[in-house]
Amino acid sequence: xxKYKILIVEDEASLQESLREFLSMENFETVSALxxxxxxxxxEKEKPDLILLDIILxxxxxxxxxxxxxxxxxxxxxxxxxxxxxxxxxxxNRAFDLGVTTYLIKSSYTLEDIVKKIKENLGIG
Amino acid sequence: xxxxxxxGKPILAWKTKMKITNDLNLKRQxxxxxxxxxxxxxxxxxxxxxxxxxxxxxxxxxxxxxxxxRILVLSECIVTGVIFFFGGMIVNGVEQIxxxxxxxxxxxxxxxxxxxxPLAAINWEIEILKSKFKKGLTKRQLQGIENIEISTxxxxxxVGDLLDVAKIDQKRLNLKxxxxxxxxxxxxxxxxxxxxxxxxxxxxxxxxxxxxxEAMVLGDLEKIKLAVENLVSxxxxxxxxxxxxxxxLKKNNGFWVFSIKDNGIGIPNSQHKQVFSKFFRxxxxxxxxxxxxxxxxxxxxxxxxESGGKVWFKSKEGIGSIFYFSLPVA
Numbered sequence: 001x002x003k004y005k006i007l008i009v010e011d012e013a014s015l016q017e018s019l020r021e022f023l024s025m026e027n028f029e030t031v032s033a034l035x036x037x038x039x040x041x042x043x044e045k046e047k048p049d050l051i052l053l054d055i056i057l058x059x060x061x062x063x064x065x066x067x068x069x070x071x072x073x074x075x076x077x078x079x080x081x082x083x084x085x086x087x088x089x090x091x092x093n094r095a096f097d098l099g100v101t102t103y104l105i106k107s108s109y110t111l112e113d114i115v116k117k118i119k120e121n122l123g124i125g
Numbered sequence: 126x127x128x129x130x131x132x133g134k135p136i137l138a139w140k141t142k143m144k145i146t147n148d149l150n151l152k153r154q155x156x157x158x159x160x161x162x163x164x165x166x167x168x169x170x171x172x173x174x175x176x177x178x179x180x181x182x183x184x185x186x187x188x189x190x191x192x193x194x195r196i197l198v199l200s201e202c203i204v205t206g207v208i209f210f211f212g213g214m215i216v217n218g219v220e221q222i223x224x225x226x227x228x229x230x231x232x233x234x235x236x237x238x239x240x241x242x243p244l245a246a247i248n249w250e251i252e253i254l255k256s257k258f259k260k261g262l263t264k265r266q267l268q269g270i271e272n273i274e275i276s277t278x279x280x281x282x283x284v285g286d287l288l289d290v291a292k293i294d295q296k297r298l299n300l301k302x303x304x305x306x307x308x309x310x311x312x313x314x315x316x317x318x319x320x321x322x323x324x325x326x327x328x329x330x331x332x333x334x335x336x337x338x339e340a341m342v343l344g345d346l347e348k349i350k351l352a353v354e355n356l357v358s359x360x361x362x363x364x365x366x367x368x369x370x371x372x373x374l375k376k377n378n379g380f381w382v383f384s385i386k387d388n389g390i391g392i393p394n395s396q397h398k399q400v401f402s403k404f405f406r407x408x409x410x411x412x413x414x415x416x417x418x419x420x421x422x423x424x425x426x427x428x429x430x431e432s433g434g435k436v437w438f439k440s441k442e443g444i445g446s447i448f449y450f451s452l453p454v455a
Contacts, residue, residue: 012242018249025257085241089299107241107281111252 001027004122007048008032009039009065010083011057015106019052022111028118036060040068043075050121052114055084055091066098079121083114173211180204226294234291240284247277286420289351290403293427300345300431304455307340307353307374307381308333314354318361326367329357334375342381342452344432349452352428355421356385356448362417363410363446364389380434380451388445392438400438401426409442425450 006028010016013034020030031046033039037059043051051069055062062082069075081102082095095103102117109117184200251274259267292298311331315322322329333340342349360370364387371386392400392407399405404419429436429450440446 012246014246015242015249018246018253022249022253022257085238085245088297105241106245107248107284111249112256 003027003029004049004118004124005029005031005046006118007039007042007046007051009036009042009051009057009062010054011035012054018111019114023115023118026115034058036062036065039065043069043078044072047075048078050118051078051080052083052118053080055082055086055095063094063098066095066100070099081114081117081121083109173208173215176207176211177204180207230291230294233287234295237284237288237291241281241288244277244281244284247273248281251277283418285351286418286424289424290420293424298348298427298431300348300428302343302432303346304341305344305346305349307342307349307383307452308338310346310350310353311357311372311374313350314357317354318357321358321361325361325364327361327364327370328368329370329372331372332374334373340374340376340381341455343455344434344452345428348428349432352425352450353383355425356383356450359421359448360385360387360389360446363387363391376454377451379454381454382449382451384447384449386445386447391442391444391446392440393442397440400440401436 006023008016008019008023008030010019010032011034016032016034020032023030031042031048033042035058039051039053039057040060042048053062053065057065060068062084066080066082069078069080076099079101080099081104082100083104083106084091085106087105092103101121104114104117180200180203184197184204187200188197251270254262254270255267255274262270289298308331315329315331357370357372364370368388373384373386375382375384390409393409396405396407401422403423405422406417406419410417426436429452432452434450434452436448436450438446438448
């Protein structure tokens with residue numbers, strides 16, 4: 001069975017660790033970055049199957065990361081799930097305009113819910 | 126604050142300012158907003174009114190007793206000056222209060238948002254421990270984790286309430302209009318609150334008129350769930366042990382009307398006007414030591430109003446309360 005690779009771009013170390021651990025236990029391969037710049041570099045280098053992206057990030061924020069991913073022909077088709085605590089209509093609309101497939105509020109979703117959304121996006125639900 | 130979120134001081138300051146009180150007299154309102162009583166609009170209006178009456182009476186007396194028109198003109202100039210002076214102060218006071226209110230709402234929004242990140246971290250760790258390492262845990266350890274989970278949920282609820290209030294104040298609730306089923310929402314709420322119902326020996330009954338098994342309305346699923354949960358948990362909280370709660374859903378003129386009746390402590394007549402105000406706590410509540418911030422009904426009112434419905438209630442102290450809301454049929 002194919003092991004899907006998930007890139008986690010999250011600057012809160014504890015959240016990133018929980019995500020990495022849970023996803024590994026659910027049979028996903030994970031790579032992670034703590035800031036926007038490293039996130040962009042890893043997208044090119046690792047070619048993940050899906051990206052879990054925070055919005056408030058050091059160096060480059062989530063929207064900037066998203067713009068770069070979507071501008072690049074090699075990475076534009078990678079599904080991106082935004083995982084954030086920002087929930088204003090303005091942020092949600094901006095994310096969908098930039099081509100995000102799913103927008104999740106961290107504090108409202110369990111890890112199991114997040115895995116479900118990842119599987120839906122990968123078409124393996 | 127090493128490794129922290131830098132929220133200690135602002136939260137403490139906010140807590141001090143927003144001391145929950147039912148005694149919202151003018152002086153207290155002014156001090157909560159951080160302005161002096163002299164700058165509150167109501168006070169300035171009173172002062173202006175009094176000065177106006179004195180000045181007008183003086184003008185009238187002068188006009189009657191002196192024939193010199195210059196004195197009349199001079200006294201009218203003084204009156205106009207006084208009006209402008211205090212008018213300016215009123216505008217200044219109103220602006221300052223509006224500015225402070227905006228700053229307060231923004232602070233609440235930022236603080237609540239920042240608190241959500243550590244809450245997510247705690248929740249996800251609890252989830253990992255419970256779902257992936259349960260077998261390695263002793264009964265006591267598992268009990269400890271469950272206690273942390275209950276407290277975290279409680280805290281998440283309080284943070285959510287604060288965030289909702291900030292959104293209401295900033296007029297940014299942004300509710301969705303989707304087809305949702307009130308019966309399903311009530312069933313879910315009942316199931317979420319079953320521990321609380323059981324602990325208090327309370328029976329909750331749901332009746333839908335016409336024996337229908339669904340009541341489709343237009344609203345935002347998450348927010349209507351929150352409104353229903355607030356009303357049901359209030360009924361549980363203010364019911365006496367072994368009480369009875371009845372929920373009725375009735376269709377009326379293009380609306381589904383939800384009502385929840387309890388035989389709890391009720392609300393004193395003198396406080397009926399304040400029930401849906403922010404931070405409202407009835408004075409007969411402390412005797413029963415129920416927890417709460419007084420934000421629940423304020424949130425319910427605004428969610429229902431924004432969804433195109435209405436909220437109202439009937440209550441009698443010592444007898445119980447009935448809370449109603451209506452939502453457009455989908």
